[in-house]
Amino acid sequence: MRVALRAAPGAAGALVVVLLLLVIVRLPWAGDLGMHAATIERLRHSLTNPGNPLVDADTPSPYYSPWMLLLGCLARVTGSSVFVVLRIGALAGLGVLVTGVWRYVRTLSGHRAAPALAVLSLVLLWGTAQFSWSGFLGLNSLALTVSYPSVFALGLAFHFWAWLAGAVRGREAGWGVWLGLGALWAVILLCHQFTGVVASLGAFATVVALAQWRAGRVVWVRLGGGVVVGLVVLWVWPYYDFFALFGAGAELESVHRGLYRDLAARYWLVLVGVVALVLRWRWDRRDPLVILFLLGVVVFAVGGVSGHYSWGRVLPAALIPAQLAAALAMVEVRGSRGSRVAWAWVVGGALVLGAWTQAGTLGYVVGRGVLPGVVAAKYRAPWVGYHWITPWVRYGDVVMTRTLPARQIPAYGAYTVAPGYPDFFLPDEGRRVAAVRRYFAVGTAGSVRRGIVRAYGVRWVVDRGGGLVGGGGLRVVARGPGGQVLYAVVR
Structure with a gap:
């Protein structure tokens, strides 16, 4: 005993x-899993100039740490x-x-x-x-x-x-x-x-x-x-x-x-x-x-x-x-x-x-x-993820979406218009956040939305429901969990 x-x-x-x-x-x-995955993804593609991990911008980031650099090298060498x-x-x-x-x-x-x-x-x-x-x-x-x-x-x-x-x-x-x-x-x-x-x-x-x-x-x-x-x-x-x-x-x-x-x-x-x-x-x-x-x-x-x-x-x-x-x-x-x-x-x-x-x-x-x-009853389900968009969305594509998806989508190699997290080193963060808010606002004119799409090189839009189709310039490509929809931007 x-x-x-x-x-x-x-x-x-x-x-x-x-x-x-x-x-x-x-x-x-x-939480932040998508941010760390995106950081490794950027370092896999470029160890010397990875750019912002979340948006298509050439800015530094405190997420590029010695540990992430080592994991990025591992991803680059092994192809994992x-x-x-x-x-x-x-x-x-x-x-x-x-x-x-x-x-x-x-x-x-x-x-x-x-x-x-x-x-x-x-x-x-x-x-x-x-x-x-x-x-x-x-x-x-x-x-x-x-x-x-x-x-x-x-x-x-x-x-x-x-x-x-x-x-x-x-x-x-x-x-x-x-x-x-x-x-x-x-x-x-x-x-x-x-x-x-x-x-x-x-x-x-x-x-x-x-x-x-x-x-x-x-x-x-x-x-x-x-x-x-x-x-x-x-x-x-x-x-x-x-x-x-x-x-x-x-x-x-x-x-x-x-x-x-x-x-x-x-x-x-x-x-x-x-x-x-x-x-x-x-x-x-x-x-x-x-x-x-x-x-x-x-x-x-x-x-x-x-x-x-x-x-x-x-x-x-x-x-x-x-x-x-x-x-x-x-x-x-x-x-x-x-x-x-x-x-x-x-x-x-x-x-x-x-x-x-x-x-x-x-x-x-x-x-x-x-x-x-x-x-x-004590269990809290984790997030589902956005693997369902990967047959269409490629590395480096820009996706227009809101905050929560913006915390996950960059993990698969895409960028978002606005970062899902506060970014001290991104000088136009406020303008990007305002652009996303304006794009999804009820009543925003189709011409305004198309202007935002052109300004940020958006190729895809992810949102819930089908209300955006009526605004023109979008085509439904796939539907995901929770009523989410992947739209392709029609040029």
Whole structure:
């Protein structure tokens, strides 16, 4: 019995990883998957000048990161479809994440069960309202975003913190280690900027917690050298101007306002970890998890108060240390055996409740129809996709459509008139959005629509229903799910 209890965390952690591997096979489509597929598609066709991933314009894009460049090269060399490449990227990203968590937790605890418990806490210890967003490690969120650069970047962040902790503690770390850390920091920022901020806060917390302020002059000099190397890498990256992103906040605030809603329902199980952090702070006033948690809470709160809602993406900097603290408390809480057992029951109960909340994730593996009714009710169907237009729409064709289809159609190689996501580097974004709105507006004259079609080189139109045919200049080619229609533009 005791042996079985000791093996339980590892077995449960392994089941979670297996579940995510099975999810990768199906690769459910939601959120930004189309953007990342389109990015790989553009890099497959041109590594040196891929252009905007969504619209037919020669502009830079922050989606052209080192990780996407590597996947684009893989697609170019192998000839594999972008969805096969995304699956390969998901496997690699998941591997980097799991090994990164393992390495970092080993810097905090030597207990054999600690890494597996940490994995369970990171994916299950959230709330009783499902919430999915890239960079957030809830099980359902991770299932939908496992192929995203944010997962790979967060995995690198855990490796970065573990490597940094070893360098700060060990004075034998030479210049090569510190310069490598600086380069890794820059790669994380380039791969996913918001996760890069989380990684930076974690690095600051690690240095503050572990550095010997008086005896570590060599460490500080080499740390400065690493920072310089990181800044140089950010400066020379050829695909976009990283530092220009600091002026993009206003473009992103409305998109991220939802991060500040329903906080209690989404995260209340994390309060168990907050209690564990209080205990850690009582034992060590320079505990790195406590410092990172405080930094994350402050930045998140300032973002909400000031209206900089994009700062809400830093919330994992507060959630991750609390989740890890809860996991570590199960094996390292101080006190009597009774108190350790009680704590294990509390955290274990929270993990079970979190698992039940996210049980609908099973539907991405076996299908909704196989699930029991109470579990199927938690399942949220992924997007269908637009593979049905590919017999006619070719790479580089321009499609006139609205926002939601515009987030998916570029994955198949076509462009849209307006991007499905805010694009800080696209100077005529406002004009493009207005043109799409005018084209689909009720009562717009046929001559105006034809003028928009000519201005943007539109060859196809995708919309619901058949009301556009009466406007002239269009021919019905195919019908898709949900009453959608593919029209060809008649020249």
